[in-house]
Amino acid sequence: MLRDQVCFALYAASRALTDVYRPILDEFGLTYPQYLVLLVLWERGDDPPTVSELGTALRLDSGTLSPLLKRLAAAGLVVRTRSALDERRVEVGLTADGVALRQRMTDVPLRVACSTGLDEAELVALRDTLTRVTETIHRQKEQ
Amino acid sequence: MLRDQVCFALYAASRALTDVYRPILDEFGLTYPQYLVLLVLWERGDDPPTVSELGTALRLDSGTLSPLLKRLAAAGLVVRTRSALDERRVEVGLTADGVALRQRMTDVPLRVACSTGLDEAELVALRDTLTRVTETIHRQKEQ
DNA sequence: CGCAATTCAATTGCGCACAACTTATCTGGT
DNA sequence: ACCAGATAAGTTGTGCGCAATTGAATTGCG
Known part of the structure; x- marks a missing residue:
């Protein structure tokens, strides 16, 4: 029964792949969701997305992203700045270290x-x- | 880039499917991992698996299963009993409610x-x- | 038999996910 | 200009998922 379920296959495969990522990302001090955030930031290049734009791209909400971004900022990979035009928004930009990491992870x-x-x-x-x-x-x- | 990644597709699809399950399982007061545990128990019928057998089936460890099973026990769906033959083992069996739930969730x-x-x-x-x-x-x- | 190594479940600690709520800011209609 | 409603990010609380550790029970080797 369990083995017939597509949903379980999906759930198990997703965790298995995260297991593959874990030791690799560990070398860089990252978790898989943190790596996904960096992928989005690298893709965006110059214009830094807001927290909610990141959320749309990754389908994650601020409850997940806020603490995650705080950890990426503490690691020196990311900077969070309040938008001047709209004080509600927080723009997430890459530091030099954050940009440089891209090459090391190709x-x-x-x-x-x-x-x-x-x-x-x-x-x-x-x-x-x-x-x-x-x-x-x-x-x-x-x- | 992000959209090219199989891993992200897997991660996103897994969470999307869990989103589909959530409101359905909510009707029964269950989470998706709890439902998976019940699927294994229903499949096993008479002989109740140990915690580690459940772990092998679902690829979850005791750090995940112990508190999860405690919650299923608190909900009255499951009973945990120390094996008489090997006091290290804990057998996870269904209560009458746990068995009955199967029909309601077909x-x-x-x-x-x-x-x-x-x-x-x-x-x-x-x-x-x-x-x-x-x-x-x-x-x-x-x- | 004796005891070191193993096995099993539970616990601790951390980082997601997500719902619900809070606070601050902005928008639109009047 | 005012204020009701919307929007953005953060916080709180719960439940995984997993690494690492703990403590109890069992096994196996000499």
């Missing part, structure tokens, strides 16, 4: 992808199916 | 599967791919 995705045992085509197909599921679910929530 | 998997928007064949293919990934990773960990 091969991380490849190292992880290898451990799945899937080839390129399978990985793409899996990613697309999962993305479709996620978007179907989120569309339903917004009616 | 349609839960179907309700959730529908929300993915995938058809039967896609669900089976996805499950098999994910199971393969999980097992590949776990085989690597044991060398």
Whole structure:
């Protein structure tokens, strides 16, 4: 019964992959969600996103992001600055260390992808199916 | 970049599916991991697994299971009894309420599967791919 | 038999996730 | 200009998930 459930397969695979990331990210003092935040920041380049823009990208709320960003700031990778135009907003920018870290982590995705045992085509197909599921679910929530 | 990552797709899809489960399981006062524990117990029927057997089935350790089982016991769904043969072991059995709950939850998997928007064949293919990934990773960990 | 190594469950500590709430700021309508 | 409602980030509380440790019970080796 348990083994028939797609949801359990998803839950188990997600945790298994995080297990693969853990020792790799440990070398950089990061957790997986922290690494995801950095991916978004690296992608954005110059214009720093607000906390809620980060939340939209990663589908996480301020209850998760606020303390996480505080830890990234304490690690010296990120700076949080109140927007001058809108004092409610907090912009999350990279420090020099945060920018520099990107180069040191370029091969991380490849190292992880290898451990799945899937080839390129399978990985793409899996990613697309999962993305479709996620978007179907989120569309339903917004009616 | 973020959208290219299979790992993020997996992480996002897993949380999205848990979001689908949440309101459904809320009707029964359960969380998703608690529901998974009950699935194992229902499957086992008569012979109650130990905490570590549950851990093997769900790939969770005692640090997660001990407090979770305490909550299931407090909800009256489960009983924890020290094994007479080996006092280190704790056997996790269902109460009458725990057994009865199974009937009331038979349609839960179907309700959730529908929300993915995938058809039967896609669900089976996805499950098999994910199971393969999980097992590949776990085989690597044991060398 | 004796005792070191192992096994099992529980506990502690930390970092997510997420709901619910709080506080501060901004917006829009009058 | 005023203020009701909306929006942004942070805080609190609960429940995982996992590493590391603890303490009790068992096993196995000499």
